[in-house]
Amino acid sequence: MGATKEVNKKVEEDDYDPHEHRVVKIPTTNTETFIHFLKASVGTGVLAMPSAFSNAGYVNGLILTTVIGSIALYCLHLVINSMYELCKRKRIPYLTYPEAMTVAFEEGPPCLRFFAKIATPFVDGFLAFYHFGICCVYVVFIAESIKQIVDEYLIVLDIRIHMCFVLVPLFLIFSIRQLKHLVPFSSFANVLMFIGFGVVLYYIFSNLPPISERVAFEEISKLPLFFGTVLFSLEAVGVVIAIEQNMKTPKAYTGKFGIMNRGMFIVLALYMGLGFFGYWQYGNDSKGSVTLNIPQDEILAQVVKIFFAVTTLISYALQGYVTADIIWNHYLIKKTSEKSNLVLYELLVRACIVILTFLCAVAIPDLSLFLSLVGAFCLSILGLIFPALLELCCRYSTTYGKWKFHLVKDLLIVCFGIIGGIIGTYVSISEIVEAYK
Template sequence: MNAEADTHQNSQSKTKDTNGHSVVSSDGDYDPHLHRNVQNPTTTLQTFAHFLKASIGSGVLAMPSAFANAGYITGPILTLTIGCIAVHCLHILINSMYELCKRKRVPYLTFSEAMTIGLHEGPPIFKCVLPIATPLVDGFLAFYHFGVCCVYVVFIAESIKQIVDEYLVVLDIRLHMCFILIPLFLLFSIRTLKTLAPFSTFANLLLFVGFGIVLYYIFATLPPISTRQPFQVVSRLPIFFGTVLFAIEAVGVILAIEGKMEKPKSYIKPFGVLNVGMAIVLSLYILLGFFGYWEYGDDALGSVTLNIPQQAILAQVAKIIFAITTWITYALQGYVTADIIWNKYLSKRTKDTSKHVLYELLIRGGIVLLTFCFAVAIPDLSVFLSLVGSFCLSILGLILPALLQICVQYGLGYGVWKLKLVKNVFLIAFGIFGGIIGSYVSIVQIIESYNT
């Protein structure tokens, strides 16, 4: 557990909640939310802005391509299904972490800390993975959000390249990646979510303008719906699964922004940040995916901005908008990787606290450089989206939350007919199946793209 958790573990005296009010707790009524002491907490509106920006990244622009692998009937149904499953898994993850905080009388636990404690208190069969639980979860979280940042580097550079090619000079995309290194680092050097909040709000406003422009081009020349497939062959669904899961899920950011909230109770209320935010996200994804596939069919590319007219001024404005919003999302997604690497592992090894800011900035600079290096090797944006989504998010967004609830409920029972156990076993099986099949198909397509 982190230092903050250790400080509060045995406390039964008066403490202060996030609003500065004195709170007296006892063993039976300890409320972790009231004992959080967060530096620079975010308001509910700021958290909502972060949630929308983290969940609506470049992945949403791949939805028409995803629907091309599912069909215009199967696509919306499966997107809604995957979205509901993802939201449910986030709820059980956050609620399980909250329950473990109450048991251990700590104000907050990270995902990896909660998994370690849960496995310790869960069925004995899981104790064999205890030694690697923390680094495994942290590793997957850091790697996934690092992978997202790699995709974003490609997307931003590709958007800029299209505009520069049209009006100035044709350059290799790798040169455009070099040009955006400094802007990426400048924004990534912002180390707190509260400071990033105005950027997220601004990006969300730009997003809706960009969506409006894209939908304008889509609606302008819709062909007969009969020219599109309502269903697709089953072999194409794994790519759809991976792309949609990548687009919807941002587990690390979703947990990070909840942990920095001034009023965390409002996060998982029935009409709280998580449910309302995801309803908006799913609506946008289905809208763009359905009509984008209707317009472009199997010609839908990894980003719908590649399909709209390349010479039109309005289309170029949309590309600039999405490049800016993705640049801002890069800082949000990368926040998780930087937070894990620096705050959880490296900062403890640096005794001279006066140099912490400098070292953290160097770490962040190193992350930016690494995302650039990996980005130049990505052959195809859409299949890489699917690979990252299938592999990492099946584990982080489906398997581990279900496993954690199994462990948390182990001593309490699983209810009538053990329905909670059955449900979570189904979620684990679904995550394993989707992850393996989606990853295999994505890797095959990446290999094929290298060989062509």
Template sequence: MSESLSLTGIGPPSETKEQKSKSYAVNLSNENLSLNANGSPPYDPHAHRILEHPTTNSETLIHLLKGSLGTGILAMPNAFLNSGLLVGTIGTILIGFLCTYCLHVLVRSQYLLCKKLRVPILSYPDSMKYALKDGPDCLKFGVPLSAVVVDGFLIVYQLGICCVYIMFIGSSLKQVLDIYITPMNERYYMLFMLIPLVAINLIRNLKLLAPFSQLANIITFVGLGIVLYYIFQDLPPVSSRPLFGEPMKYTMFVGTTLFALEAVGVVLALENNMKTPASFGGTTGVLNVGMTAITIMYVAMGFFGYVKYGLDTQGSVTLNIPKNEILSQLVKIIFAFAIFITYALQAYVPVEIIWNTYMKKRIQNWDKTTMEYLLRISVVLITFLLAVSIPLLELFISLFGALCLSVLGIAFPALIEICVLWPERNFGRFNYVFWKDILLIIIGILALILGTYISLSEIINHK
């Protein structure tokens, strides 16, 4: 189950504690390593990684593509509804470039930190902590809480994904089963799934999910093919849709697209399991090739999905395809099953962070196994209650994209890079790296504030 563990950012079970971390250090593929004073080469983190089943470049690329084809791509037509065709196309390309660049910034900075500290790998929270220690004096006050803050955003984001998954499953089941039984509110379908979700989340050994995960991956590709079949049937002319959306909804477009494209944990986890991590970066490296292909697919799905369904576009394009046809009902069941399995993988991440970092060492008088099971049940109940209380799929996608990924994927990588380069002031000519990172931090904070505010406003207005 090393693949499923990798996609959750936990790491293969045979790895050390550092290697099981949520985010991973990456290479400077073209760096020339000079010799130390004693004639030995400097510490290379890549050379000290111990992997039981490393992946090749092609396998990593396949995993990257597969890990990105889920609810995110299904939400892209709704993102284009908020932006318009022209703004959506250009905006998705720009956000794809921004996400990819910030991933390069993060993994390059983590590599430098690992090299300096002489460790094979650092988690995302530890990277922030050690970077701030070397950063400007005005930022060192944040060192004690830095790891907690990063963990907090990671936990909230993963719980948000779980909420979206529950809404998606409930909406999909409603569209299929309402045809055969008395129509019910989608909340009841979410309630019917509560016990199965608790049961699957009680599985502590994810290897048991491996066969189901592989099946979910296969049927997801089949489902996407069926969705595209419906989209390209009797496709209206492109001119029938506006090029520009309402400016007030652009931030919702940004939030949804960030949710779809930004995958910090997945991308960094995949790099950590590579046989040749030096091939991950670079102009024609795995990251650039994969993210380019993903961005193109997302633009195509968003563009043509919006052209097809226009103002009727829903939070997931699967909810737009016909309700009474067997094939369309099949694809909704397919995606509902795939997301059900993936829920366990996504919920595994916050459970691991909360349990291993904050609970396990503090529990003395209680049975630890029982407490871990209670934590797993609590995670399901929290996400279920949030999903049932406000079942607005598209708004939750936008909210969690803006709330967490603007920080985790844009602002924090830039802040880490500033701190890592601060001791030597190695910011390039005219300190362009410093000012570039300041701009990225501002963009991330603005996306956080505006996107969260507008998404919350829309949720409140829909209640």
């Protein structure tokens, strides 16, 4: 009798599909999700790829970008699949990334269960800080693009002055609170972005020097900066999860030919192509954004800079969505007693986030160093270490497979994330200190 109940319980658990019980107020279609994925994954980071390749060499750059991109994509699959499995066990429609980490630590190896108490605020903190860091980088990029145009045609001003000019547009775009309502802006941004890439490639392919003038393999001491920049560029774990959460048909996201795989294939092709050919053209003169390398005095080049400034402005709202969602929906809304002015309070929180990103951008206006620091510090944890630990704990009560394959693989990813994160963060901070002595 008891065995029958166990079997029935097991069948009942297997029959439960979290996706079918998920309720989303304003869901996005597959096409809208694909548009958001591209916009989230292809930001200012792609324009930093020639600079990243200058720290690796063109052969090293191609190999390592493929490796890091593949690992990053695999870890995104680990997160979403593990979250789905935990939801199925708990018979609930959805778990956030922090909640999933908490549940996983509770069910994982005894030596890790202590972390269950701090997992939610810890993951929330890193997610919020990472996407906050991206927004800081975006403020720098937009201001730098505007500065080049204004310097050429009007008056030379400090970049920090231009950061002040973008505050109002940032307030306006960041006041859009639903991902669904950002879709038209993301679609427009994607069109401008691909036109911009076409023009940038036109300049890159003009009078390419002999490839022999470039280095195939750079010295190892430069690789940490490459690691941080590429990881920053390729990973958008918080937005990727938020996009899946808001889908009408989430099953279409993670399949073999799902939205995430198709999107990442396009993203990797763009990153490798722009990195390789951008480095071939500009070599060690490659700047934090390749748009800063193209001619200052040509109208077409200036138009492209405007295009990328606009797409980055829209990306700011998409990336900042995660920070705002965590701060407001996970914490502050619970402490707000006056429910009639919730929208106003949320807009005030978003305004504070904009001001803080502005202040941080003013403090460190060096785009390439900021990119590397944020990527190495945050994404080694969020995009590599946590996903591996999530699967490791999730599989603890079932199986790690033949020869404990999944356990060994997850531990290797954790080690890769720890080593890369520590070295990348140390080198980035050292470079920042050296630059601002």
